Amino acid sequence: MSQSTKLKSFFVETGAISKFTGWFFHEFLRPRFEAREFLRQCYIVGYKSLPLVGLTGFIMGLVLTMQLRPTLVNYGVEARLPDMVSLSLIREIGPVITALIFAGKIGSSIGAELGSMRVTEQIDAMEVSGTNPYKYLVVTRVWATTLMLPILTILSDTIGLYGGYLGINIRGVMSMDLYVNEVLHTVGFSDLLPATIKTFFFGFAVGLVGCYKGYNSKKGTEGVGLSANSAVVLSSILIFIIDLVVVQITDLLGFN
Amino acid sequence: MDASQNTIISAKDTDNEPVLAVRGLKKAFGANVVLNDFDLTVNKNESVVVLGRSGSGKSVLIKCIIGLLEPDAGSVSVLGQDVLSLDHEGLDHIRMRIGFLFQSNALYDSMTVRENLEFPMRRHLKHMSAADAEQRIKEVLSNVGLGHTIDMMPAELSGGMQKRIALARTLVLKPEIILYDEPTSGLDPITGREISTLMVEVEKKYHTASIIISHDMRCVKITADRIVVLIDGRAYATGTYEELKRSTDEKVKQFFE
Numbered sequence: 001m002s003q004s005t006k007l008k009s010f011f012v013e014t015g016a017i018s019k020f021t022g023w024f025f026h027e028f029l030r031p032r033f034e035a036r037e038f039l040r041q042c043y044i045v046g047y048k049s050l051p052l053v054g055l056t057g058f059i060m061g062l063v064l065t066m067q068l069r070p071t072l073v074n075y076g077v078e079a080r081l082p083d084m085v086s087l088s089l090i091r092e093i094g095p096v097i098t099a100l101i102f103a104g105k106i107g108s109s110i111g112a113e114l115g116s117m118r119v120t121e122q123i124d125a126m127e128v129s130g131t132n133p134y135k136y137l138v139v140t141r142v143w144a145t146t147l148m149l150p151i152l153t154i155l156s157d158t159i160g161l162y163g164g165y166l167g168i169n170i171r172g173v174m175s176m177d178l179y180v181n182e183v184l185h186t187v188g189f190s191d192l193l194p195a196t197i198k199t200f201f202f203g204f205a206v207g208l209v210g211c212y213k214g215y216n217s218k219k220g221t222e223g224v225g226l227s228a229n230s231a232v233v234l235s236s237i238l239i240f241i242i243d244l245v246v247v248q249i250t251d252l253l254g255f256n
Numbered sequence: 257m258d259a260s261q262n263t264i265i266s267a268k269d270t271d272n273e274p275v276l277a278v279r280g281l282k283k284a285f286g287a288n289v290v291l292n293d294f295d296l297t298v299n300k301n302e303s304v305v306v307l308g309r310s311g312s313g314k315s316v317l318i319k320c321i322i323g324l325l326e327p328d329a330g331s332v333s334v335l336g337q338d339v340l341s342l343d344h345e346g347l348d349h350i351r352m353r354i355g356f357l358f359q360s361n362a363l364y365d366s367m368t369v370r371e372n373l374e375f376p377m378r379r380h381l382k383h384m385s386a387a388d389a390e391q392r393i394k395e396v397l398s399n400v401g402l403g404h405t406i407d408m409m410p411a412e413l414s415g416g417m418q419k420r421i422a423l424a425r426t427l428v429l430k431p432e433i434i435l436y437d438e439p440t441s442g443l444d445p446i447t448g449r450e451i452s453t454l455m456v457e458v459e460k461k462y463h464t465a466s467i468i469i470s471h472d473m474r475c476v477k478i479t480a481d482r483i484v485v486l487i488d489g490r491a492y493a494t495g496t497y498e499e500l501k502r503s504t505d506e507k508v509k510q511f512f513e
Binding site: 113116117120121122124125126127128129130131132 | 322323324344348351352354356359360361362363364366375376379380
């Protein structure tokens with residue numbers, strides 16, 4: 001494929017995603033509201049992702065603490081370990097790693113599910129049975145991912161902080177009271193708010209990209225695989241781009 | 257050979273009350289012209305088979321009728337309404353009166369058989385009580401001979417059973433017209449014959465008209481009141497099974513050899 005064709009297909013794809021996003025905003029406030037399907041998606045996207053997100057958060061906290069300790073010991077500021085761990089986890093590592101794990105698990109599953117439904121004509125069947133498939137399949141899933149990822153991130157951060165506490169106590173001794181006190185003293189509203197706000201955007205991107213790739217899946221099983229794969233790749237890239245933009249904005253707004 | 261030169265043979269009369277009329281339908285995908293000035297009329301209680309080779313535009317035709325595809329030109333009238341001029345709400349309303357059996361069955365694989373059948377009812381029969389809905393589901397499942405599968409998942413069913421469940425889902429709204437897209441494709445000859453017979457029984461019981469897209473001649477023979485041969489995007493020839501079987505036209509003959 002020549003460079004000009006690649007560039008053209010990039011702009012065509014960008015235009016198609018923008019149109020798909022516009023369609024979401026056009027549909028999401030209009031009745032009928034698919035509350036039952038939305039709650040089912042919240043259960044699948046949120047509750048069923050908990051073990052993976054929790055485990056990842058725990059390992060993140062533990063490993064981060066163990067990696068930071070030698071450097072802080074060298075500078076004689078080992079006591080600042082809870083501050084470093086909590087700030088790193090809450091401001092950056094927790095939201096981004098949780099979003100990437102979420103993109104891998106949920107983005108791919110939405111891409112594959114909708115792709116498979118497209119290929120087996122289930123989306124067409126929905127349409128001829130008088131159901132708006134975009135509203136039923138896309139709006140509910142995008143809402144679910146947008147609302148569930150922030151909750152999962154907060155849980156992951158909390159479990160990560162507990163992992164950090166255990167990490168400190170592997171080589172040293174610190175009481176839970178003192179650790180919690182240190183964390184609460186260090187982490188403020190200005191750390192928590194931007195970090196939480198960006199997870200809504202991460203969740204929106206993961207849901208929307210997964211739905212877009214699946215909904216527009218080409219015929220055949222290869223198309224389904226490609227939808228799942230490209231949903232993960234594109235949403236992961238978008239997570240970093242959104243992170244970059246949000247950090248610039250929160251810097252400008254003085255959240256530092 | 258021009259379509260007008262063909263043996264256009266009188267079809268078996270049904271009620272002679274048109275429920276579906278397609279006029280001058282045109283549809284192209286890029287340079288590939290699939291339907292070119294296609295005409296078709298289906299009468300009440302009549303079963304019309306559209307016969308054609310793979311890729312000849314048969315499925316495109318019924319997708320244009322149900323509004324899944326937009327034709328480039330022509331008109332589609334279903335139960336007295338111009339489908340192409342309907343808004344979304346109007347289209348939903350007319351779709352309630354048309355059943356569509358997909359080639360791949362298109363059963364929702366994350367739902368049980370019961371939920372698959374409930375799905376269109378939840379949309380269109382909102383005021384139906386739960387007991388009546390349950391009764392309706394059991395009735396249509398019994399009509400397709402699969403009452404015992406009500407709580408099973410589609411993946412647990414054989415191809416033939418899935419086809420029957422898809423037919424039951426089509427019947428649950430008691431449609432006046434059913435569009436079948438290759439109803440016996442992928443089935444063994446015995447199951448294919450069972451499905452074809454079931455379609456005839458269903459048509460009699462529910463008093464439906466139907467368009468059946470097929471190139472399975474066993475199915476065509478069992479189900480067709482009238483056959484329309486689709487060649488080069490047009491209704492090339494029409495007649496009953498026996499009439500077309502006797503045709504001397506080479507293009508028609510090849511389907512019956």
